[in-house]
Amino acid sequence: MSSAEPIGPAGGPARAILVGVDFGGRGPFDASLDELALLAESAGDVAVARVIARRKAPDAALFVGSGKADEIKALVQGHQAEAVLFDQALSPAQQRNLEQHLGVAVADRTMLILEIFAARAQSHEGKLQVELARLQYLATRLVRRWSHLERQQGGIGTRGGPGEAQIELDRRMIDERIKTVKRRLESVKKQRKTQRRARERNQTFRVSLVGYTNAGKSTLFNALVKARSYAADQLFATLDTTTRQLYLEEVGRAVSLSDTVGFIRDLPHKLVEAFEATLQEAADADLLLHVVDCSSPVLDEQMAEVERVLEEIGAGQVTQVLVFNKLDRLEPSQRPRVLRDMIERAGGQRVPRVFVSAIDGTGLAELRQVLTEAVGGTLDPDLNAPHRPPIEVDSAGESAASTLDLPSTGTHDSFAS
Template identity: 80%
Template sequence: MARAILVGVDLGGASGFDPTLDELAQLAESAGDLPVARVVARRKSPDPALFVGSGKADEIKALVEGHQAEAVLFDQALSPAQQRNLERHLGVAVADRTMLILEIFAARAQSHEGKLQVELAQLQYLSTRLVRRWSHLERQRGGIGTRGGPGEAQIELDRRMIGERIKSVKERLEKVKRQRRTQRRSRERNETFRVSLVGYTNAGKSTLFNALVKARSYAADQLFATLDTTTRQLYLEDVGRSVSLSDTVGFIRDLPHKLVEAFEATLQEAAEADLLLHVVDAASPLLAEQMTEVQRVLAEISADGVPQILVYNKFDKLEATQRPRTVVDALELDRGVRVPRVFVSALQGHGLDELRGLIGEAAAGTLKARLNADEPAPSTSSDESSVETDSDPRRTGNQHLHSS
């Protein structure tokens, strides 16, 4: 387990900045590193050479030596040049948030499809970083009347090899996408109502999936515990029919675009669903920000128009004074859209009957009509629980629930 220094840079109100670096620490632990110190810097803009500037880089170097650290992990994306310069300056390996996420995905992917998707994202990431892989060959460049040398030729050779591998992996993924389209057409012919679980990583999607369909999908209290899509039939007694329920990969702040692109085949399950169960960690202090990030990714894959049920999970972790007055209510969103919300504990089974009832109404086509017919959701009053005030999207994140 490598000892690592965590670094975050506040760029003056940049969205998603985490002053505690708690999520980066979770990512580091998920990747097999041991965080030993944290550094927060503040800049108006990133330093072109070292991202944090020379003074802060010297401070980080002192921490590396003092803690005998073997790696420095940045919460933001680094350019290839910044990463190379930092490694030279600090004398240890440097990784950014994107690389950490890719490493975790590579370790967790189980299915053939998942491994292909991760390999594609890794190759696309690596193709921009070849400049640092061959720094030991730089001395071979130059000479009278020349503009390069063996080092440059080796970089070009590797770039071509990576390009060919990317092409091969894309072709194989295209076959997977065609297979999935065939499966979806089959479900459409059978008039199967398709439900997909989406949400921020570690919100409890897999635990909820297992509780609803009595499955044994891997679930753990860690980031990206599961990557591969699993689909099962969920029988709804109230409406006397089954629906198709799929568990999908979790989202996270600053999820690399190339990773979203690589996982397109998997994420299409959400884009082509009839209903999304947006699973939220009700006990998270960053609830609104996490919901916003999920909505951003849904918009990126053209799934933001799919009807949703907000599932506030981990109800059991809330203090008694924080718990809602009712298990089921609805949120009044902008443009007059109302979204049903249900509080559950997937671990203890609380609220699951109510959730099944809402899914049944959606499958029967009666949920939207009932929502429109109901009285508007009550406004937040001063004596309501903290779940319905400080962390509730009716105050902090409503505008993001159905926007891009």
């Protein structure tokens, strides 16, 4: 069972077909492919059709099977598409076979994210981190990519045909470059460690903004510290960590506030490894401001993905405050009656939650108060805010009178991944 949804004609240099495969609950699946479309747009591509396939397991050769591959090929020809983008990761063999079958470039979600990161990285450190991840990705995709060259085994004492020689040469060059980039990143890591030690000696309270990409972290960062960090309504608008001092008048001291790279579903593991030096800012923080787009219809899934990555980088136990941003995007009837309350995480742990709009400033005073209490050591869940039950929705789709008036996106007290 599958469906193909034409999107219509579109301009642009790269017309792409989007493909998602539902394996029946085995792994995350975006039935709308909206996030893949945003990724494609961020990479400079234009989606001209969407294809949804349903399978019990991936096809070893073509991922979607030969019949679905033929359907995609017809769409490619009908829309004059130049690329096919898959929402799941493809093996090197599957990518090669699909390119041969479809006659156009094929990229998976991992490659798309890497391309966006490569285009957005600005600092020397960010460029090194992205280069390392891309090289590690490419290193697994050299095998049999030189089909136009001879690959027959030669005689005694020979290494193989010219194709084999080209593959070995490329692999050797990539391996050497990976070693060089890793050495440079180790140097950057040591510099960051020195900076963190200096902050520790000065007893600086460290706060890091974390969250799903496009949740508004950079906009909130700018609103809090009056900075001019780049912020835009797009995925991965900024990749480089920015740190500024935020002065809190109530305690008469400044805290160190860092804006970090956003997370996303299926963030490539190699990319997480490459950004270790940057993400270490979150793991070493005294407090995490977990920024959430409260207008997102899938905010529970996005919050769970952020929690998963935080666990992966060793930041799962750092104290959190949930910041539900983009309050201005909610209809008046959907907005909460109070801007600050408590919410339960998995395991029954209660954490503060603040509703804000980084655009119009709503809730920023409450957020600064939470930061003041965290620095002063008085951020006690039982003393600072009343407990609010999970949001309940009645049969008409409206929130119950005794709860907060938020969009009916499910309960917001679960972080289980």
